[in-house]
Amino acid sequence: MPTPSLFDIMGPIMIGPSSSHTAGAARLGKMAYKLAGGDIKDVKMYLHGSFAATYRGHGTDKALLAGLLNLNPSDERLRHSFELAAKKGIHYEFIPTNLGENVHPNTVKFVITNSAGETHEITGSSIGGGQVVISDIDGMEVNFTGERPILVTHHKDEPGVISNITFILYEMGINIGNMRVSRSREDHTAHMYIEMDSLTGGDLTAAIRNIPGMLWVKLLLPIDETSGDASRKDSI
Amino acid sequence: MNAQTVIKICQEKGISLSDFALSQESEQDNISKTEILTRFGQMLSVMETAARTARETPIHSVSGLTGGDAYLYEQRRKKRSLLGSTASKAVACALSCSEVNASMGRIVACPTAGSCGIVPAAVLSVQEEYDLPREAIVKGLICAGLVGQIIGEHACLAGAQGGCQAECGSASAMAAAAVVELLGGSPAQSFDAAAIAIKNSLGLVCDPVAGLVEIPCIKRNAGGVMNALTAADMALAGIVSRIPFDDTVDAMNRVGRQLPTALRETAAGGLATTKTGLELAETLKNR
Numbered sequence A: 001m002p003t004p005s006l007f008d009i010m011g012p013i014m015i016g017p018s019s020s021h022t023a024g025a026a027r028l029g030k031m032a033y034k035l036a037g038g039d040i041k042d043v044k045m046y047l048h049g050s051f052a053a054t055y056r057g058h059g060t061d062k063a064l065l066a067g068l069l070n071l072n073p074s075d076e077r078l079r080h081s082f083e084l085a086a087k088k089g090i091h092y093e094f095i096p097t098n099l100g101e102n103v104h105p106n107t108v109k110f111v112i113t114n115s116a117g118e119t120h121e122i123t124g125s126s127i128g129g130g131q132v133v134i135s136d137i138d139g140m141e142v143n144f145t146g147e148r149p150i151l152v153t154h155h156k157d158e159p160g161v162i163s164n165i166t167f168i169l170y171e172m173g174i175n176i177g178n179m180r181v182s183r184s185r186e187d188h189t190a191h192m193y194i195e196m197d198s199l200t201g202g203d204l205t206a207a208i209r210n211i212p213g214m215l216w217v218k219l220l221l222p223i224d225e226t227s228g229d230a231s232r233k234d235s236i
Numbered sequence B: 001m002n003a004q005t006v007i008k009i010c011q012e013k014g015i016s017l018s019d020f021a022l023s024q025e026s027e028q029d030n031i032s033k034t035e036i037l038t039r040f041g042q043m044l045s046v047m048e049t050a051a052r053t054a055r056e057t058p059i060h061s062v063s064g065l066t067g068g069d070a071y072l073y074e075q076r077r078k079k080r081s082l083l084g085s086t087a088s089k090a091v092a093c094a095l096s097c098s099e100v101n102a103s104m105g106r107i108v109a110c111p112t113a114g115s116c117g118i119v120p121a122a123v124l125s126v127q128e129e130y131d132l133p134r135e136a137i138v139k140g141l142i143c144a145g146l147v148g149q150i151i152g153e154h155a156c157l158a159g160a161q162g163g164c165q166a167e168c169g170s171a172s173a174m175a176a177a178a179v180v181e182l183l184g185g186s187p188a189q190s191f192d193a194a195a196i197a198i199k200n201s202l203g204l205v206c207d208p209v210a211g212l213v214e215i216p217c218i219k220r221n222a223g224g225v226m227n228a229l230t231a232a233d234m235a236l237a238g239i240v241s242r243i244p245f246d247d248t249v250d251a252m253n254r255v256g257r258q259l260p261t262a263l264r265e266t267a268a269g270g271l272a273t274t275k276t277g278l279e280l281a282e283t284l285k286n287r
């Protein structure tokens, strides 16, 4: 193995007791919150494998919910997430289940209904040391770690929109790491998720918003590990 | 990177292990030394709080299986202790950090959450005894990190992979090296201390009851910091590890691979499958 960085050994600053079952779970919740978009009204969390077996003792349930409330993995309010969710009128449920043979042991599937009435299904795994991977968004296979910025667009499903988006990224010198499109036949729109290696200086969202046929665009930034509050509203 | 080359570079340049680690990190990750020191300063603050909290008030874990021990021990050690002030403070701090972790409090994984009490307990108890400035302790944490980097490169730091020797054993080695540097020992002596600490935890299995980071983890942090302080004290006396650090890491790596899965965080062996261990796991299920 290559030499790990000093910060791989020392840190992160996190809420215990387990980097995979607590810190990673909070991270998954936060990514799901950002990807689902908008305030959450109702969420069902299907817990698989070790998540299903030990979620209470590890506080995986509290951590997942805290993430869905946009709290960071190092936020001390994490352990009070049930109360915070109740205050916000969010309905939540934890359902131990079996998501299949080859699924990572620390996996959760979120079924989220937001205040706009949309339902999203998001699946992700905590793969160790607090690191996570989102593997599925609404039936679309993805591979997002939350360590790099993600661009999400909702646009008209017509020729030219996607090439306009990638052209803007090209012009700004941004490299695409992972990209997926899902189309909705009913209203002829599509969602696109682009994981980028890094951002450059320009105003990416403003440029993309101006593309004809664009309905909305949002940029999800990597989680800031050290800040204990949710003041950085835009981080994943 | 291995200890042998690092020691040589430090000797040639006349620098400490933490100086070496600081420069290396700054160059490789393109981040300023000031930024690194600031981030380690933040970690130290979190450690200080975690090492204090459970000594001042009894706190309990989320599962209800453990808690209150750091407080109990603090009461005794204030009156008397077999260990003397530095070592007993270290034990109390290690228990406190681990209990804070189990209660969903804020800690610094170093190298993991399960072993989060060992490095802070070692450096904070030594700081108090020798009245060292905060900046020195921050450098001590960086020295600990360097030792972990070498272990991570040649073995591993996760109980699921290498057993508890990889978590609490590595943490003890990291803490031992840091304490030696804090007290003016040479880079070679730091690695002697780290080697001794690894030798004393080789083969330690990971067998958490009910799969939770509580039993035996909390007390293993107390044992781990004692191991670190003992190793550091020996190295400072000039005692050399006959097996050099790099070789002990190699041994740890091989032993880890030879450990059956049942003894690598699966709760399928060791203390987890004792009569009491199984009963405790059962009570949690039925709650």
Ligand code: SF4
Pocket (backbone or CB within 6 Å): B114, B115, B158, B159, B160, B163, B164, B165, B167, B168, B205, B206, B207, B208, B212, B213, B214, B215, B216, B217, B220, B265
């Ligand atoms: S027993 Fe296992 S879970 Fe507990 S501290 Fe050791 S390695 Fe970590």
